[in-house]
Amino acid sequence: MDILDQIDTILRDLGSLERVGLSLVLVLLAALISRWQRADLEYDLVTATARGFVQLIAIGYVLELVFEQDHPLWTTLILLVMLTVAARTTGQRGKKTPGATRIAFLSIGLGSLFTLAVLVVAGIFDYTPQNIIPIGGMIIGNAMTTASQVINRMADDLHDHRGRIENMLALGATGRQASLIEFQRALRTAMIPHIDTTKTVGLIKLPGAMTGMILAGASPLAAVKIQLIVMYMLVGSVTFTGLIAALLTYRAFFTDAHQLRAIPASK
Amino acid sequence: MPILQIRELSLSRGGQPVLHKINLSIEPGEVFLLIGPSGSGKSSLLRCLNRLEEPAPGTVFLDGTDITALPVPDLRRRVGMVFQQVAMFPGTVADNLAYGPGLCGDSLSRARALDLLGMVTLEPDIADKPAGELSGGQAQRVAIARALANQPDVLLLDEPTSALDPIATHAVETTLTGLRERLGLTLVWVSHAVEQARRVGDRVLLLDGGRVVRIGSVAEMLDPVNGDRRALAFALGDEAGMQAQPGA
Incomplete structure (x- = not known):
């Protein structure tokens, strides 16, 4: 042509x-x-x-x-571009956290990779561009929101609770022990919206994947099956991403000698 | 042997010098006061002693051991700290007391918790109260008891009474000096109140601009007639008098 x-x-x-x-x-x-x-x-x-x-x-x-x-290399390349854009976007939002882009890249990347690997290995989806690109996009997009929430929430909470955290450090707590409350809170922040969506799905609005399939002419029941897979996979992937982001974020704020670094205040 | 020894300790933050070549020895069982104007580096010096700030290796020694060679949690159990702003942890007073021992998997017996409350002159029935409901003076004494639960050798006190009223201040001072008598505890105490230094201190260090101005006994430093001229100038809030050189 x-x-x-x-x-x-x-x-x-x-x-x-x-x-x-x-x-x-x-x-x-x-x-x-x-x-x-x-x-x-x-x-x-x-x-x-x-x-x-x-x-x-x-x-x-x-x-x-x-x-x-229809080559796995091209499909993977598209996923990498999505991941890079997601990590940069998150990194720009999380400037208070040292190495936010790196944290975002690792947490979104590992969380998404793990979820995609489970879906492919279990035979739920084949590694074809038609399957993996839209599914990967959904996973990476949601993981981006999660990573951003976790990184920023944790930075704000560690800043706000410096007094209590230093009291704990002074009693011999490690950085991980002293920031346990902030860690758990950040993880809950990441997971709760997805659990709530899963609870009310179909009652408030028809989710995206299902809407798209019905518009494209699929039967509602076929669309529901895909939507269920999408929902469960997103709960899993945001949890992995949230966990990795929380682990890396708390580590970014503590020195090896369990000292809490200075954190700028939020506007 | 001194329990704490500081040799040529300097510290800078963001390129700005905070402490300049501090040399100092503190004996076991001593109540050692750090006084000086705001921003003179008192708190930073204190925070170097339990590594909340990072001192250079070979500058701070606990019982002859370089503290940067000790595992940080162990160091902080041996050198406890009480802050100006008390932060109670979630849960009851007893939960707060059990926090330190709990970090190494130990539990705190009821008898030991009540014993700790007795040491800081609090009633036993406070043990089951939510820690968030205590008054300032009570919370500060719980914070002291919480540090004591780790059985420290040294207690660092960062202006522990500056947020308290005179009655609570008196209670906390009595508690702390009583602990020295009872447990042989060494106290390193940052205060901006010269009167407090006169009441509780054995020796006093006057710090200004991150440098030691002078170290001496309370009488040498703060006696209203024969005390150190610059220390007395500080006590009177006379900034110029603090800086003038002798004979100048």
Whole structure:
């Protein structure tokens, strides 16, 4: 296929995007409301819409390519890109924690790797791009939120409870023993939203994977089966990620001599 | 042999010097007071003695042993600390007392808990009270008892009475000096109150700008007539008088 043919295909694909174009009416409405109420968000709205459009179209083409190649190396590369973006995003949010990007990379990476390995080894999903990229994306996306929550919550709690922690250290506690309360609290922060979602699933809203499958024409029961797997896998992966993030974060704040490092206050 | 020996101890934080070549020996059973203006390095010096701050190797010795060669938890059990801001741990007073021994897997008997409360002149029935409900003076005495549960040789006191009213201050001072008599405990006590140093101290170190100005007995340093001129200037809040050189 020469380049002209390719452009032709792209344009035809874009032409079939008229339904997407129609949905832009809602964005236009939002921009008008923003202007009318002087929320001053029109510019942000336009750039966000354009950026989202370009990103998703681009990722669509990249995925088409990777699906066509159907090679584990490409699939793995896509996962690594997702992981790197997730770790950098988390690292920027967690600047108070020394080495936050490294902590995020390790906790999101190991948590996701372990979950994916269980899913593949148990034969629940094959290592094909169609399976692994969307599933990996969900796992890494949720792990990112978890790592970010754990790293920031722990930094704030260790800062706020320095007095109690130093009292414990002075009695001979190790850094791990003195920060046990903060450690447990951070882990609970990471796990509770997922446990709550699992409790109320279907009663409040239909979850993403299931919604997507039903829209694509799958039967609701088939969609439910996949959704159950997704939910259970996410509870597992955020717990692994949360645990690793909490372990690495507490270690970042204590010296080898069990001294609590200085922590800047939150805004 | 001195129980604590400090040789040429310097400390800096973020590139700023905090302590400059401190030399000092503290004898067993002594009540040693550290006085000096805010920011003079008193607390930092104290925190070097149990490695809450990191002293350079070969600068602080406990019973002749370099403290950086000791396992940190063991050092901190032998050199206990009581802070200005008391932080009670979750649970009852008895839970708080059992914290230190619990870290090495030991339990604290009821009799021992009551004995510890007796040492800090608290009533036995306080043992089952939630620690969060204590008054400031009670909490400070529980913090002292909590440190004593580890059977330390030395107790570091970082302005233990500065957040307390005069009645609670008196109770804590009596408790601490009583412990020296009863257990032969060595006390290293940071205070900003010269009157307190006169009441409880054996020897006094005047620290200014991270340097030792002078070490001497309470009488040499703080006697209103014959005391050290700079120590008395500090007592009167006379900053210029503290810094002037003798004969200048």
